[in-house]
Amino acid sequence: MEVSDRAVRLANAFGEGVYTENCPTRVALTRVTSKWAPLLLAALSDGEPLRWNELRRRATGITEKMLAQTLRMLEEDGYVHREARPVVPPHVEYSLTPAGEELTERLLALMVFVSDRALADEPAAG
DSSP states (O other): OOOOHHHHHHHHHHOGGGGSTTOHHHHHHHHHTSSSHHHHHHHTTTSOOEEHHHHHHHSTTOOHHHHHHHHHHHHHTTSEEEEEEOOSSOEEEEEEOHHHHHHHHHHHHHHHHHHHHHHHHSOOOO
16 A cells, blocks of 8 residues: 555654554544534634624534533633633633634635535535
8 A cells, every 4th residue: 555645744743653543633633623613713713802702603503511612622722812801790802822823724724625615516506
């Protein structure tokens, strides 16, 4: 079996373990490509901090539980910054970290590719 140059570069960067079941890259990739993470990262990609309700409106269909879990996970992974201001009522804003900006730039390219393919595959109206 012939191995592609990309596969060789990947193996060189991460070792042969990248293809194994317990490789940490699988966990990281699963988290950033979850159902809601790419949408929340994309929502934050314009550079302006967003509040909870703004994120919830943009990611139509997300439950409060999933929004909280996904934001917490993205914050733990260092992609999202959470800033809570000590005021009443609480004022919390979310923004991308530098790592989040880099990740989102790459995810947006993938999302555009997928969107373009989906639109090309749609039957013509009319």
